[in-house]
Amino acid sequence: MKLLGIETSCDETAAAVIEDGRVIHSNIIASQADMHAKFGGIVPELASREHLITIIKVIEHSLDIANVALRDLNGIAVTNGPGLAGSLLVGVNSAKGLAWANDLPLIGINHLEGHVYAAWLEGRDPEIDPGFPLLCLIASGGHTDLILMHDHGKFSLVGRTRDDAAGEAFDKVARVLGLGFPGGPAIQKVAQLSSGEEPRLPRPHVKNSLDFSFSGLKTATIRRAEEKGLYPRTRGQEINESEIANLSGAFQEAIVETMVKRTLEAAKHYRVNGILLGGGVAANTLLRKELVSQSDLDVVMPSPGLCTDNGSMIGAAGFFQFNKGFCRQWDMDVIPNLKLG
Numbered sequence: 001m002k003l004l005g006i007e008t009s010c011d012e013t014a015a016a017v018i019e020d021g022r023v024i025h026s027n028i029i030a031s032q033a034d035m036h037a038k039f040g041g042i043v044p045e046l047a048s049r050e051h052l053i054t055i056i057k058v059i060e061h062s063l064d065i066a067n068v069a070l071r072d073l074n075g076i077a078v079t080n081g082p083g084l085a086g087s088l089l090v091g092v093n094s095a096k097g098l099a100w101a102n103d104l105p106l107i108g109i110n111h112l113e114g115h116v117y118a119a120w121l122e123g124r125d126p127e128i129d130p131g132f133p134l135l136c137l138i139a140s141g142g143h144t145d146l147i148l149m150h151d152h153g154k155f156s157l158v159g160r161t162r163d164d165a166a167g168e169a170f171d172k173v174a175r176v177l178g179l180g181f182p183g184g185p186a187i188q189k190v191a192q193l194s195s196g197e198e199p200r201l202p203r204p205h206v207k208n209s210l211d212f213s214f215s216g217l218k219t220a221t222i223r224r225a226e227e228k229g230l231y232p233r234t235r236g237q238e239i240n241e242s243e244i245a246n247l248s249g250a251f252q253e254a255i256v257e258t259m260v261k262r263t264l265e266a267a268k269h270y271r272v273n274g275i276l277l278g279g280g281v282a283a284n285t286l287l288r289k290e291l292v293s294q295s296d297l298d299v300v301m302p303s304p305g306l307c308t309d310n311g312s313m314i315g316a317a318g319f320f321q322f323n324k325g326f327c328r329q330w331d332m333d334v335i336p337n338l339k340l341g
């Protein structure tokens with residue numbers, strides 16, 4: 001079964017052709033990161049306009065690379081939440097128009113479920129190896145969720161951030177340190193140059209719960225930047241690269257340690273068969289390394305390029321949804337605060 005997967009929930013215009021939820025025939029991503037970088041974060045109005053300009057080109061390109069025509073597809077899957085309303089609308093309306101004109105089934109996909117199904121795209125079947133139940137850590141710009149996956153399409157939320165998402169904390173700290181947007185990859189890069197001498201930053205801990213909290217760590221990092229004279233920066237001030245690298249390293253270490261610890265606690269508590277990692281922050285090298293080395297359980301994670309937003313994960317999730325019965329969701333709406341589990 002070949003599906004077109006469309007993703008426009010945030011600042012990536014993406015489309016992919018996916019077979020049987022596992023095989024990638026094409027995976028096209030037009031990133032708006034450079035456009036938003038000068039504002040230090042995503043500007044929703046600009047994001048939706050840019051999706052509007054780019055979406056048809058991206059879809060055409062994905063069909064060309066996969067060497068299929070729309071009428072040869074078995075259906076279209078599109079993200080309908082959570083995300084920015086104006087951005088989601090562009091993907092959903094494009095999907096509706098194309099499905100209607102070509103008499104194709106149409107299904108709306110939860111973006112977070114898409115991040116989960118990215119793990120099916122690279123030669124593994126997590127439902128067999130290591131098998132359900134799985135504990136999923138989905139960490140992105142808007143979410144840091146611990147989700148139990150009991151079976152295909154059966155999820156329950158067991159932990160979440162009480163304030164900032166992990167990606168949001170990366171982005172805010174990077175902005176303060178003048179490292180640009182998106183912050184996660186920028187912090188990861190400069191942290192490689194850290195001497196490791198920076199005194200520890202606090203490890204946030206929410207008592208008697210599997211929830212996260214990152215705003216205290218973010219604030220402590222910003223305070224430290226102020227004490228070191230790194231922020232706010234005055235005009236013409238020299239950039240102190242080694243101090244920025246050291247502070248980035250200490251921040252990355254603290255946030256990764258917090259995520260790993262909580263995920264392992266939850267995995268033990270729920271006696272799962274394995275851990276599944278997903279979302280943009282799952283591209284982080286230290287997080288991947290620490291989770292694998294500290295876990296007794298098998299950790300399934302997509303390669304970094306499939307952790308950040310893409311259409312393939314939507315096409316993969318769509319396959320498992322369509323398996324339950326074909327849909328023609330002509331009345332589909334966008335749901336900016338859609339939950340999973």
Ligand code: KG4
Nearest residue numbers: 140141167182183184280281283284308309
């Ligand atoms: O899943 P995603 O692409 O979009 C959302 O659904 O939000 O996640 C984007 C987030 C951004 O906050 C970005 O800074 C973060 O993922 N990110 C990373 C890395 N790559 C992307 N965070 C830490 N380390 C990375 N290598």
Ligand code: ZN
Nearest residue numbers: 140279280309
């Ligand atoms: Zn995402």
